[in-house]
Amino acid sequence: MGNTTRTQVSGASGGRWVSLGLATLRLGRRIRSSTRRTGGVLAAVVTPAGWLAAAWALAGLTVGLVWGWSELLISGLIALILLVIAVPFLVGKESYEVDFGLGHDAVVAGQDAAGEIVVRNPHSRLALPGRIDIPVGEGLIDFHVPLLRRGHEHREKIVIPAARRGVIDVGPATTARSDPLRLLTREFHWADVSTLFIHPVTIAIPSTSMGFIRDLEGRATKTITNEDISFHAVREYARGDAQRQIHWKSTAKTGTLMVRQFEETRRSTISAVLDLNVESYATETEFEMAVSAVGSLGVRALRDGRDVQVLVSGEVPEFARASVRSLRQLRVTTPRALLDDLSGVEASGAVIGLPTVTRMLADSTSDTSLAFLVTGSTATLTQLQSAALAFPAEVAVAAVICDPESEPSVHSVGRMRLLSLGVLDDLRQLLARGASR
Known part of the structure; x- marks a missing residue:
């Protein structure tokens, strides 16, 4: 139920004056509201050149009539006539039909996106330029539409530079009708808005060098289970054990029922963690290389049919970082979905650090068998070691450091392997070298 305001006026004589005052107040509000609407319409219709012509007309007519300056009077009249002539160019509905579309809604950074606009005149009258x-x-992006006869159309190719990774909105297309001198203009908006994804640059990584674990069926863990495929040992039979797991040879030797034990096998899961802390990167180039490295790893894993997850830290206000943690998992249903999400990630100073991200990951899932920690050149070795120690001992950890100033190298630091990339193409060689060790 909305708020209700009730006003009571008492006294006959005083009441009339109060009623008059209230009516005046309401009238003033209506006038102000109408003035604002009119001002908004004029601001949208009158161009800077139109305002200049209107000011010149007002000044010329005033000075010419008051002081008798015929030159100013004539120039003011001319300016006024030009404004009056411009009005018919804006009258009527929009005479165009506009179709706009992008050739592709996703491109790779560094490539241009192409699109086409088709302007048609479906009416029987001429469509003015x-x-x-x-x-x-x-x-x-703007372009001129020529005079169109009935049923004619005008096609215009557009090129959208896509130098940097990102997600941008294209549209809505706006048609503007104006007089030849562009004193007045009228705009018509078309509702179509297209989203263009500019994907990070990725490289093809051979499946044989995809990480340091080569198993396709899974990996054996130190967790002991009663049923699996990786045999571990035998033990005495206990109530509840399945009879099919009885090991008869050991039973015959010992005279006691013995059953098989197995090491639990888990399917290899690759976790790629992208560091979004802006302080970890010396330049924007390093961050873009890191995004491309994560994209390359994720796409290769998906095409190989591997289980993969790509994670970044969520933004947290500075005052809440001591008690609030945020982790965001990107979509890995398809390579396209992953690259779409990577198109929109940005480095920030308002995110949690890499060690906190890996602790959250390790606490939330135990499926990770290989973890890639991708960061920049200013991330310290202490931070990387702290991030690696968040994972259990059986998880292989590789830290990928993007540093254009360094030579490509791979070496071990404790249980972690450090891969230093000078350029993105180094990732292919370093993964193959790491897998062969």
Whole structure:
């Protein structure tokens, strides 16, 4: 139920004045509201050149009539006539039909995205020349539409530079109708908005060098179970054990029922953790290389049919970092879904550190068999070791350091292997070298 305001006025004589005052107040509010709406319409219709012409007309007519300056009077009249002539160009509905589409809704960083706009005149009358504007992120693409006869159309190819990874909105297309001098303009918005994903650059990693664990069926763990495929040992029979697990040869030798024990086998799961802490990267180039490295690892794992998860830290306000932790898992249903999500990740100073991220990952799941920690050149060895120690001892950990100033190298630091990338292509060689050790 909404709020209700009740006003009571007492006294006959005073009441009339109060009622008049209230009516005046309401009238003033209506006038202010109408003035704001009119001002908004004028701001959208009158161009800077139009405001200049209107000011010149007002000044010229005023000075010419008051002081008798015929030159200013004539120039003011001309400016006024030009404004009056411009009005018919804006009258009527939009005479265009606009179709806009992108050739592809995803491109790789460094490639240009192509699109096409088709402007049609479905009406029986002529469609006057106009202009179409297309917002592209924070930029704008505009082009001129010529005079169109009935049933004719105008096609325009557009090219959207995609130099940097990201997610940008393209559209809606806006048609602008104006007079030849562009004193007045009128815009019509078309509702179609397209999202363009600019994917990170990725490289092809051979499946034979995908990490340091080569098993396809799974890996044996130190967890002992009664049923699996990796034989461990035999023990005495206990109530509840399945009879099919009885080891008869050992039973015959010992004279006691003995059953098989197995090491639990888990399918290999690759966890790729992308460090989003801006302090871990010396330059933006390092961060872009890190995103590309994660994309390359994830796409290769998905195409090989591996279980993979890609994780980044979520943003947390500075005042809450002592008590709040945030972890975000990117979509890994398909390579396209992963690359779409990677298109939108950005480094930030308001995220939790890499060691905290790996502790959250280790606490939330025990399926990880190989962890890639991808970061920049300013991440310290202490931070990386702390992040690696969050995982159980049976998890292989590789830290990928993106540093364009370094030579490609791979070496072990305790239980962790450090892979230093000078360029993205080094990742292929270093993974193959690490897998062969």
